[in-house]
Amino acid sequence: MTTTEIKISKKLEEGIEFSCQMCGNCCTGFNEGEVYLYKEDILRLAKFLNIKGKNGLRTFAEKYVKVINDSFFWKESGTQRGKTYRFKTLGFKFTGEDEHCHFLKKNRCSVHVARPFQCRSFPFWQMMVSSRKNFENYTKKCEGLQFLKGTYYSREEILNWAKEEYQIEKNYFLEMKEHNFDILKVYPFLSKKMLQE
Numbered sequence: 001m002t003t004t005e006i007k008i009s010k011k012l013e014e015g016i017e018f019s020c021q022m023c024g025n026c027c028t029g030f031n032e033g034e035v036y037l038y039k040e041d042i043l044r045l046a047k048f049l050n051i052k053g054k055n056g057l058r059t060f061a062e063k064y065v066k067v068i069n070d071s072f073f074w075k076e077s078g079t080q081r082g083k084t085y086r087f088k089t090l091g092f093k094f095t096g097e098d099e100h101c102h103f104l105k106k107n108r109c110s111v112h113v114a115r116p117f118q119c120r121s122f123p124f125w126q127m128m129v130s131s132r133k134n135f136e137n138y139t140k141k142c143e144g145l146q147f148l149k150g151t152y153y154s155r156e157e158i159l160n161w162a163k164e165e166y167q168i169e170k171n172y173f174l175e176m177k178e179h180n181f182d183i184l185k186v187y188p189f190l191s192k193k194m195l196q197e
């Protein structure tokens with residue numbers, strides 16, 4: 001994500017109706033993408049799954065989490081030009097030939113109330129909110145976006161989801177920056193082995 005000025009595509013200007021049709025398609029086929037995990041996501045999942053302490057988190061991470069690449073555009077105040085920083089973050093590992101999320105059971109999310117922000121904020125990610133093309137691409141996969149009925153989301157609500165996503169990413173970036181982009185300092189429960197996988 002690169003900017004706080006989140007644009008909204010014409011398609012969403014008037015808001016939309018959306019309800020998940022539980023097709024499970026967004027939890028499968030991750031050869032095309034990632035489910036990013038931030039600290040709040042991991043703590044929420046750990047609480048839900050009754051995982052305790054550093055050792056519990058390490059076991060959980062080794063089974064379900066991988067270290068992936070991330071980037072963030074940042075301009076220091078008082079400077080004219082910013083730059084894109086590249087660093088590591090966390091995401092779910094996937095399983096099976098169809099690359100599905102470990103927590104997808106019988107086509108349902110088994111951690112629904114504790115699912116990561118990325119899952120709960122779909123389909124109002126910044127890259128979808130601001131791009132008609134991305135929105136249309138995801139529509140091919142998502143039965144809820146084909147149906148377009150259910151709860152009404154106004155322009156403002158849609159933008160709020162995208163802004164919250166930006167804020168979560170920004171908070172993580174600033175924490176990483178403060179720790180010289182050493183992910184082991186931000187997530188001390190990770191093993192060094194995970195960084196090499």
Ligand code: SF4
Pocket residue numbers: 026027035101102103104105108109110111112115116119
């Ligand atoms: S946590 Fe749940 S909603 Fe998110 S990808 Fe996994 S199964 Fe799908």
Ligand code: SF4
Pocket residue numbers: 019020021022023024025026027122141142143144145
């Ligand atoms: S692809 Fe759309 S309809 Fe299917 S589970 Fe995901 S959000 Fe729900």
